[in-house]
Amino acid sequence: MKTNPILLTQISITLCLSLMTCPWLNICQGAGIEWKSKSPRDEIRPIFENNIGASLILKADDRPGLNGWWQATLSAEPGQHYRFTARRRATGMTHSEQRQAAAVRLVWLDEQNKPVLRDEPVFSSYRPGETPRAEPEFPADTALVDGWTMVDGTYRVPQKATRVNVELHFRWGPPNSQIEWTDIAFKQIEPLPPRTVTIAAIHYQPREGKTPAEKREQFAPLIADAAHQKVDLIVLPETLTYYNTGKDFADCAELIPGPSTDYFGQLAKQHKTHIVAGLIERDQHLLYNVAVLLGPNGNIIGKYRKVALPRGEIEGGITPGTDYPVFQTSFGKVGMMVCYDGFFPEVARELTKNGAEIIAWPVWGCNPILGAARACENHVYVASSTYTDASSNWMITGIYGQDGSVLSQAKQWGTAAIATVDLNQPMYWHSLGDFKAQIERHRPPVPAE
Numbered sequence: 001m002k003t004n005p006i007l008l009t010q011i012s013i014t015l016c017l018s019l020m021t022c023p024w025l026n027i028c029q030g031a032g033i034e035w036k037s038k039s040p041r042d043e044i045r046p047i048f049e050n051n052i053g054a055s056l057i058l059k060a061d062d063r064p065g066l067n068g069w070w071q072a073t074l075s076a077e078p079g080q081h082y083r084f085t086a087r088r089r090a091t092g093m094t095h096s097e098q099r100q101a102a103a104v105r106l107v108w109l110d111e112q113n114k115p116v117l118r119d120e121p122v123f124s125s126y127r128p129g130e131t132p133r134a135e136p137e138f139p140a141d142t143a144l145v146d147g148w149t150m151v152d153g154t155y156r157v158p159q160k161a162t163r164v165n166v167e168l169h170f171r172w173g174p175p176n177s178q179i180e181w182t183d184i185a186f187k188q189i190e191p192l193p194p195r196t197v198t199i200a201a202i203h204y205q206p207r208e209g210k211t212p213a214e215k216r217e218q219f220a221p222l223i224a225d226a227a228h229q230k231v232d233l234i235v236l237p238e239t240l241t242y243y244n245t246g247k248d249f250a251d252c253a254e255l256i257p258g259p260s261t262d263y264f265g266q267l268a269k270q271h272k273t274h275i276v277a278g279l280i281e282r283d284q285h286l287l288y289n290v291a292v293l294l295g296p297n298g299n300i301i302g303k304y305r306k307v308a309l310p311r312g313e314i315e316g317g318i319t320p321g322t323d324y325p326v327f328q329t330s331f332g333k334v335g336m337m338v339c340y341d342g343f344f345p346e347v348a349r350e351l352t353k354n355g356a357e358i359i360a361w362p363v364w365g366c367n368p369i370l371g372a373a374r375a376c377e378n379h380v381y382v383a384s385s386t387y388t389d390a391s392s393n394w395m396i397t398g399i400y401g402q403d404g405s406v407l408s409q410a411k412q413w414g415t416a417a418i419a420t421v422d423l424n425q426p427m428y429w430h431s432l433g434d435f436k437a438q439i440e441r442h443r444p445p446v447p448a449e
Contacts, residue, residue, distance in 0.1 A: 038167075039068035046170045058170035059178030060092075069169040073109075074186050076157045076164045079119075081191045084139050084155070084166070086184040087148040092177030096445045099141070102179045103169040103441045104151055106137040108161035116160035118428060124403035125429045134158045135433025136167075138441050148182075153437070154192060195424040197331045199358065200226040201235040201385040201417045203397035203410035205243065212241035212252055216260050216277075220267060226416045227271035232331050234416075236264075237385040238278035238339050238362035239289060249316045253282035261292055261300055269298035274329055276336060278362030278385075281305070286319045291336035291362050293327055302327040306338035307347055313340075324350035332357045332423045339363040342370045345377060352378040353440065357423050361385070365395045376404030379436030381421055402427040402436070 035056060039045035046066040049057040060066045076082060084106060090098045110116050121131045139153030157164070168181045206218045219236055226234050237243070241260055242252040254260055260279050268275045273296055281288040281303070289306040305321025306313075324347065326335045335356030341347040342363060351359055361371070361384040375382040379402045388395040390411040398409040399419035407419040426434040 033072055033074070035070050035072045037068065038071050041067075044068070046173075055180050055182040056168060056184075057178060057180045058168070060170075060173050060175055062175045064175055065172050067169075067171050069105075069167045070181070071165055071167050073113075073163055073165050076108075076161060076186075077188065078157050078159045078161055081154060081156050081189050082164075082186055083189045084137075084151075084153050084186050086139075086151045086168070087145075087182050088141075088151055089148050089180045089182075090173075090177065091180075093173050097172075097174060097177070098149075098179075099440050100442070100445070101169070101171045101173040101177075102149075103167075103171060104139045104153075105165075105167040105169065106139070106153070106155065107165040107167065108134045108137075108158050109163050109165060110160055111162050113163070116158050119159050122428050122430065124401075124405075124427055125432075127430055130430070132428065132430045132433075134161065135428070135431070137434065138437040140437060141440070154189065156191070192424045194422045195332065196420055196422050197233065197358070198229070198231045198418065198420045199233045199235070199381065199383045199399050200229070200231040201383045201397050201399060201410065202226065202237070203385065203390075203415055203417065204237070204413055205387050206240055207244050210245050210247070212245075212254065212260060213263075215241045215243060215245070216263050219264075222414060222416065223267050223271060223273075223275065226418065227273050229416075229418055231273055231416075231418060233274045233276070233329075233334070233358065233360065233383070235360045235383045235385045236275065236277045236362060237387055238291075238364045239280055240278050240362075242280055243387065249280055249287055249313075249318060250282075253280040253287050255283075256281045256290065256292060256303055257300060261294065264292075265294045265298040265300065268294040268296055272296045274301070274334075276334075276360040276362065278338060280318075287317055288321060289313060289318050289338055290321075291338050291360060293329075293334060293336065293360070295329065301329065301334075304336035304338070306341060308341045308344050310340045324354055326351060326354040326356045334358050334360060336360045336362075337374075339366060342366045342374055345374065348374040348378050348380070348382075349443075352380050352436075356380055358383065363395060364388075368394065368396050368398075371396070371398075371400055372404035372406070375400035375402060378439065379403075379427060379434075383417075403429075 037048040046068045047059045056070045142152045143150040206215045275294045281290045292303045293301040295301045333355045335351030358381045365388045382400040386395040398417045399407045401407045408417040410417040
């Protein structure tokens with residue numbers, strides 16, 4: 001019977017590193033699984049400990065800034081999909097230090113251990129249409145279980161690659177800190193199916209009427225028109241029950257749940273879609289500028305309170321929010337920001353750190369370049385709904401792609417920008433690869449205020 005070397009590799013690495021004792025040690029070695037200690041320079045080399053069959057450890061002595069990694073070369077079948085998983089435990093370092101120090105890198109190589117190209121050209125950066133090198137992959141931290149961080153990532157092997165270097169890093173940890181790795185596996189799996197989402201952003205000024213009810217009702221036919229195109233998410237503009245009323249913020253504020261969320265919830269249920277509406281919330285004596293996400297069952301999935309307030313809202317008695325919630329929906333994870341939030345990179349970055357794949361952005365008016373920047377710097381889709389006329393060459397109602405390009409823009413009042421995207425398809429750059437996967441590993445630490 002012919003043996004499958006890939007299957008042997010999977011079994012070997014999993015058994016060798018997940019069992020407290022390793023009776024399969026000779027099989028592991030015979031299958032070519034050998035962990036080597038590496039460092040850029042001997043003088044910054046950390047301490048390496050290989051507890052055969054149990055864990056791999058890297059640690060610092062009493063000096064800062066040490067840098068090294070455990071490395072193993074595994075077989076990989078070209079064009080197939082693999083899932084990398086591991087458990088990691090760090091001691092003697094903060095969470096911010098750990099996210100930089102404890103990186104995993106997967107490096108695709110050919111038979112001669114040379115880098116390979118990606119299978120397809122990229123159009124998202126300089127040199128559009130060229131096929132770039134397959135840059136390293138960075139599995140993400142996904143959960144904390146019993147003191148161990150779970151690390152996970154799924155990838156398609158480039159057609160020219162036949163092997164992968166698995167690198168378990170210790171980078172710049174503080175003195176006397178350590179990182180321990182265990183339960184490491186690299187398994188062939190079935191391809192992930194596409195996760196397509198159709199996003200709509202409504203371009204409309206509700207000029208008629210003076211009451212919140214009159215304002216919100218003007219969006220019903222626009223929501224219906226978008227829903228006929230089978231959209232999964234519809235984004236409405238900011239403070240839509242306040243726009244052009246001539247009233248104060250307090251006059252238009254509502255409880256949440258309240259009349260407007262009930263109204264838009266009914267529309268979301270009727271059209272079997274998700275809706276984000278910009279409203280003014282009253283919470284006892286406080287007012288908030290909010291975006292509310294409603295689900296296809298008509299219920300509130302969540303709300304976001306605008307964090308960055310411009311002068312007019314401060315003077316009008318609005319209170320800033322303090323949190324950056326991200327909400328799981330049937331198609332993916334949605335974050336929200338509101339208008340002036342777009343001027344500050346921290347808001348979109350916090351939402352992305354918390355898992356947002358799409359950011360819904362009700363926005364009165366803003367610099368459209370900032371919309372592109374928030375999408376590009378986080379590799380996240382941004383859907384903006386604005387009151388700004390397209391002819392003003394200022395803020396747009398549109399869908400921004402992960403590279404900051406405008407995928408769709410609505411230029412006529414009463415229309416919608418609509419784009420369909422695949423949330424399971426990473427975007428690759430020249431020289432960076434999948435930048436979104438690297439954000440948590442590479443972004444600089446921020447000093448506590």
